[in-house]
Each structure stands twice: as C-alpha cells, then as structure tokens.
Amino acid sequence: MENRGRGYGPRPEDAGNGPDGGRPTGPLPYEGVWRFTAAAVDASVPQARHAVRDLLARQGVPVSDDTVQALLLIVSELVTNAVRHAALLSPMLAVEVAVGPEWVRVAVEDDHPYRPSALETDHGRTGGRGLLLVREITREAGGVCDVEHTASGGKVIWAALPLKPVGVG
Numbered sequence: 001m002e003n004r005g006r007g008y009g010p011r012p013e014d015a016g017n018g019p020d021g022g023r024p025t026g027p028l029p030y031e032g033v034w035r036f037t038a039a040a041v042d043a044s045v046p047q048a049r050h051a052v053r054d055l056l057a058r059q060g061v062p063v064s065d066d067t068v069q070a071l072l073l074i075v076s077e078l079v080t081n082a083v084r085h086a087a088l089l090s091p092m093l094a095v096e097v098a099v100g101p102e103w104v105r106v107a108v109e110d111d112h113p114y115r116p117s118a119l120e121t122d123h124g125r126t127g128g129r130g131l132l133l134v135r136e137i138t139r140e141a142g143g144v145c146d147v148e149h150t151a152s153g154g155k156v157i158w159a160a161l162p163l164k165p166v167g168v169g
C-alpha cells in the first residue's frame with residue numbers, strides 16, 4: 001500500500017477543536033490525516049486492516065482496544081465492499097485515517113458512482129449486510145458514518161468514532 005500523508009482534513013462537526021473547544025492550541029502529537037492507496041483486490045483487505053492498526057499504534061493514538069477492533073472491522077467491511085462491488089470501474093481504492101483530539105475517522109474511497117445503502121436484514125441471504133454492520137458498530141460506539149460523492153464522481157464511505165468509549169468521561 002502506498003502511504004501519502006496529506007495534512008489535516010475534515011473533522012466531525014462536534015470535534016470540539018474551535019476557539020471555545022477547551023483544548024490547547026495546535027495539534028496533539030497523534031493528530032493528522034494519512035491516506036493509503038491500494039489495488040481493488042482481495043489481498044488489499046488484510047493489508048488495509050494491518051496498515052490502520054499499525055498507524056494507530058505508531059502514532060500513539062489513545063484509543064481503547066474495543067475501538068481499535070471496531071475500526072478494523074469497519075475498514076475490513078468497507079474495503080471488501082469496494083473490492084467486490086467497485087473494482088470493475090475503480091481498479092484502485094484509497095483508505096484514509098484522520099485522527100483528531102477526541103475522535104478517529106476511517107474512510108474508504110473508490111471511483112464507482114453507485115452510492116450503496118445499508119440493506120435490511122434478510123436471514124435468507126448470505127452477505128449483503130456489510131454497511132448495516134458498519135452502521136451498527138459505529139452507532140454502538142457513539143460515532144457517526146455516512147456515504148458521500150466525491151468531486152471525481154466516485155464515493156467515499158466513512159465512519160468516525162470517539163477515542164474514549166461511550167459513557168467514559
């Protein structure tokens with residue numbers, strides 16, 4: 001996977017990093033945005049998961065084991081979806097990790113124009129519930145997720161989770 005750091009990017013609206021956010025000025029040592037590109041092939045799923053895990057550890061992001069596991073499952077599901085459903089029109093995909101003072105955001109971008117929606121549970125089917133799983137994991141962790149169109153006509157699917165587990169002050 002190719003790693004191209006690109007500075008600070010968008011943050012969830014409630015990140016608390018404005019002038020009244022109550023935190024010191026300037027980024028914390030672990031804050032930043034990192035972007036990895038990879039071919040839309042099956043081997044990229046574990047590569048993306050390992051790259052995200054290693055990045056969080058290397059940067060010293062103060063994140064719980066449960067949140068790391070949730071992020072890794074989200075990355076696995078999103079990269080798998082890009083490989084299975086977008087590879088024909090998007091032979092490359094990008095994984096982005098953005099870390100703020102109170103949250104971590106993972107995103108997977110591809111050039112396929114189709115905007116997926118989370119499917120309802122159909123017990124007669126195998127598969128097809130990846131986005132439903134991503135949304136449920138994100139919600140349980142107290143985070144937010146969405147699908148957005150890119151300027152190039154593709155899409156980015158992202159999930160932002162708090163660094164501190166829900167209910168921890």
